[in-house]
Amino acid sequence: MNSYAMSATPVPDTPTVSARLARNAMRHASERVIEALLFAAAAVSVLTTLGIVYVLVSESVLFFQKVGIVDFLTDTQWTPLFDDAHFGIMVLVSGTVVSSAVALAVAIPMGTVIAIYLSEFAGPRVRELAKPILELLGGIPTIVFGYFALLIVTPLLQKIFPELPGFSLLSAGLVMGVMIVPYVASLSEDAMRAVPMSLREGSYAMGATRLHTALHVVVPAAFSGLAASYILGVSRAVGETMILAVAAGMQPNLTWNPMEPAATITSYIVQVALGDLPHGSIGYQTIFAAGLTLLLITLLFNILGQWLRRKFRENY
Template sequence: MQDANSIESLEGASFEPLKVSDRLARKALRHTKERVIEALLFAAAGVSVLTTVGIVWVLVRESYHFFTVVPIWSFLTDTMWTPLFADAHYGILPLLAGTLTTSLVALVVAIPLGTTIAIYLSEFARPAVREAVKPFLELLGGIPSIVYGYFALVVVIPLLQLFIPGLPGFNMLGAGIVMGIAIIPYVSSLAEDAMRAVPMSMREGSYAMGGTKFQTAVRVVIPAALSGILSAYILGVSRAVGETMIVAVAAGMQPNFTMNPTEPAQTISAYIVQVALGDLPHGSIGYQSIFAAGLSLMVMTLLLNVAGHFVRRRYREAY
């Protein structure tokens, strides 16, 4: 009887719904916010990936139409590039030679000067000097490339003509030197950051062994920061290979198959600019050649970055 009465009392009772505590509710809300933030961050990261995939898709699609007319072997081995002539030739070697030559001249200028500046700012300069020099380097990196191009044309090349008689008014040497000046901020800034990241204990150990500042910088700091320094060099190479306006203004826009820096030449990026200005009708084989040239430039940059990745990994493991 008692059990029956208990059941009847339970059936007549009213139950209130369970309530989540305020602490658990706040925790669930915070978890939802974290999920939303994570999704936004993932979307932001995906933008770069989708952009890269889109660029590759456009280049490959348009290049496919180009290579249905021009054989790949002819494109890679022909030493003439005359898409604007009646007897058109589409050999990428002249543009490739101009790109490599101007980039090498730029690296010969930028790597020694950029590394020297980085060593001075990291190891020798007083804080006041460092704070004064760094803004000037950043300002140098912010100058438009078209300004550098006209600087090469009206200042650097006339100076070179004083020392090299017969030097043409447009040449790869002057363009390459100014390109090197333009990428010095990238090399020096990243290399200095890598050197300053080296623990002070390594420097103090060198000083305790009787090493001078210069010996410490060359034999301790640079080997320890070599991975970051190589990253700075790779960024400088990529910047030089993709430079457009300096070579378009000062190098001559003539697709000559030569590695002589005193000669005029044309780079891949400069040719793309020339055609994009309207020299060839849209949809023609000459117009589609800019996509094949752009694909070649992208592959070149990719190979440089991959090689740099393996070099950085090797030295990171070594040190």
């Protein structure tokens, strides 16, 4: 019995097991290499952000050693390149806020309406046609939008408002809003299509119309995604440069009236960066102080967007 049992016991296939272990080791090694590459790609973006923050902060510290923070925040004039220099950043902030407000007044309603139509009413063929057109609109260079605002939109607005000057925040803001519409519409439409169909079917079962379902069921359920698209639109408007540089006038002017010309933070950075200011001068350092202010404004809106997403995600 013992000899029979010993002869019946199968002999392990050692070469096959070794080959399998070798393949597993190679697969684990390749996965570790891929993981290292992915980590390096993610680290590049983080290190780039840290590098930008370091440059802005280090140069801004040198600027604030010469200009007080109180004067920087409260002065009502911005003439850093004049003999009688003033460094009131509120002049540039006002132009940035006004132009962004005009742009968002166009982009948010129009983008939301387009998103509701594409998500709830448009057929598959219309959606397949409209999405590439929106993406094409978002891919047009901003300098083209700037000259469109200056040469087309401004003369049309002057027929309605004869006192409107040749450069104005209104014209630049309107065109900038049209430019932002694809970003808001695309992200909002994706957020609405992610809403479960069961919510729509429950609303239809209660006798609601498609419009009532879209406005009172789908939009509230997708509001976290809508808020994210709105915050992206705000960041895009605040950081826009060429449209404002071409159509808004680049005149430092503390105003909250969109029908006046003014300079924004980004247009000032472009204007001064193209000059021949010596490195380390106070005028050169104003670029970084203005850039740091713009970074803080964008960071504030991003934090607000994350808070809104978290709040409405918990509610729904």
